[in-house]
Amino acid sequence: MVDAVVTENLTKSYRNVTALADLTMRVPRGEAFGFLGPNGAGKTTAVKLLLGLASPTSGKATVLGKPAGDRRTRSKIGYLPEMFRYQSWMSAHEVLSFHCGLAGIAKPEAEVERALVTVGLAERAHHRVGTFSKGMQQRLGLGVALLGSPELVVLDEPTSALDPVGRLDVRNIIRDLKNAGTTVFLNSHLLTEVELVCDRVAMIERGRVIVSGTLKELTGGIGVRIRLTGLDGRVDSLGKWGPLQVEEDWLSFSDVTSEQVPALVEELVAMGGRVHAVIPGRRSLEDRFMELLRDS
Secondary structure (H helix, E strand, O other): OOOOEEEEEEEEEEOOEEEEEEEEEEEOOOOEEEEEOOOOOOHHHHHHHHHOOOOOOEEEEEEOOEEOOOHHHHOOEEEEOOOOOOOOOOEHHHHHHHHHHHHOOOOHHHHHHHHHHHOOOHHHOOOEHHHOOHHHHHHHHHHHHOOOOOOEEEEEOOOOOOOHHHHHHHHHHHHHHHHOOOEEEEEEOOHHHHHHHOOEEEEEEOOEEEEEEEHHHHHOOOOEEEEEEOOOOOOHHHHHHOOEEEEOOEEEEOOOOOOOHHHHHHHHHHOOOEEEEEEEOOOOHHHHHHHHHHHO
8 A cells, every 4th residue: 555645855945044955755555654843843834835835946756656746645635733723713613614615525424423522512613703712712723624534634743722621532533544444644743642542653953853663663672670679789791681771779771672571570679679569661752852952
């Protein structure tokens, strides 16, 4: 099956400023893909190029098997921009109905009702947008993006204005989309949110991808922390287990997997140590990103 998104050396420059440089990546179908980076890193520029809202300076991109910006393909894409505004005098129902008309959806009423329920606005369907909070307007924008059951949904900072309950709702919506076979392209600087829903990510900084892969590949081994007494600093022989950090009674092994923990504990006990606690853990996506930024 053709990947949902493929880019090769995609570049966008504005006079003397390079907003995006040599972006090469692929987004498999049916996955949630996190496109990560700090504000100003080039994420929104990449989204505009993929949607045909801007033209690349060089390189190429395909979306759902067609060149980026293909008019027929656009009808298969749902898009939630980072910045948007609907007419304050329209109701949520009217906004969704209007966009159904623009998209040529055959049964707009059923589609509008489905979208309202999905984003939690069914009880506010006939209230004016001008009375909505920022979070409710964000939900409405997400509802517009889901109209017509698109094959690819592009979300640009979808949780930026939401409270914890709203963020949880968006995560559940993204999981439901994945389960239905929809590809989700999630553009965000909120790494903890991405880590909860995405299968694969690309990290971008100053217009360039610095790393990409699955969450497991990027966060590395599980690692383990062990509270230990009785060794009196005798830890030189433990180097074979990978990087080791010693802090008072705690030993932290960053590359030890869960399968290796029993053998490690057995060796520590054989050395005369007394094990008080074994706590599994791993680097978060945020930890990994900050590590990459320091090295770049």
